[in-house]
Amino acid sequence: MARKEDISNSTLATLLVVSIVISVGGTYVVLQKSPSITGMFTSTAPNGTVSFTQQGVLSLRLANGTSTFGNITSTAPFNCTVSTDSGGATTGWDCSKSHFDEPMVLENDGNVPAMVQVNSTKDKNQTFALSSGATDPYTRGLQFFKATNFETGACATQPGNFSTYAVLGNASDALVTVCSVLRHNNTEDALRIDYMLVISPDLTAGNQTENVTFWASQV
Numbered sequence: 001m002a003r004k005e006d007i008s009n010s011t012l013a014t015l016l017v018v019s020i021v022i023s024v025g026g027t028y029v030v031l032q033k034s035p036s037i038t039g040m041f042t043s044t045a046p047n048g049t050v051s052f053t054q055q056g057v058l059s060l061r062l063a064n065g066t067s068t069f070g071n072i073t074s075t076a077p078f079n080c081t082v083s084t085d086s087g088g089a090t091t092g093w094d095c096s097k098s099h100f101d102e103p104m105v106l107e108n109d110g111n112v113p114a115m116v117q118v119n120s121t122k123d124k125n126q127t128f129a130l131s132s133g134a135t136d137p138y139t140r141g142l143q144f145f146k147a148t149n150f151e152t153g154a155c156a157t158q159p160g161n162f163s164t165y166a167v168l169g170n171a172s173d174a175l176v177t178v179c180s181v182l183r184h185n186n187t188e189d190a191l192r193i194d195y196m197l198v199i200s201p202d203l204t205a206g207n208q209t210e211n212v213t214f215w216a217s218q219v
């Protein structure tokens with residue numbers, strides 16, 4: 001009986017050793033086996049679209065909106081003529097002035113081309129005149145304006161009076177075209193506006209003010 005038990009115990013021990021070897025060996029094989037991924041992956045980049053509509057903006061800006069001639073002294077009996085493009089002179093025709101002022105600079109600060117027109121608050125037959133009914137050239141004054149390119153190529157389509165003086169009237173007269181097509185590009189969108197005043201020597205002494213309005217329409 002004792003021998004059978006010894007054999008039996010011996011067999012169990014051997015089986016246990018074999019079992020451990022197999023277990024350890026199996027673990028070793030698993031640990032030594034490198035993982036791998038097989039197959040092919042392809043990708044197509046997705047395309048997106050961003051869209052918007054830019055609205056047109058029609059806008060004019062006066063970089064310099066005031067022309068001041070100062071004190072003017074006429075030499076009777078002739079009309080006094082002064083202008084903003086006299087090269088800094090303090091004298092006009094048959095008169096003198098105390099101040100030389102820069103011309104106005106009109107800019108298209110919108111994003112569309114514009115036709116620019118102008119009118120004033122006084123009738124062209126009453127500007128700086130002795131009376132509203134004055135028609136004699138020696139007792140009647142006039143106001144003129146002249147547009148030129150402040151930036152090269154600003155006025156793409158020029159009216160016949162461009163770069164020459166034209167009489168400036170009020171709303172009861174037809175608007176006077178300053179520029180038929182004023183560009184909106186940043187480096188070619190500005191005009192120089194000069195003024196010339198013909199003042200009656202009989203005009204009552206005192207401060208005289210004339211307001212001008214520029215109008216824009218998209219072209």
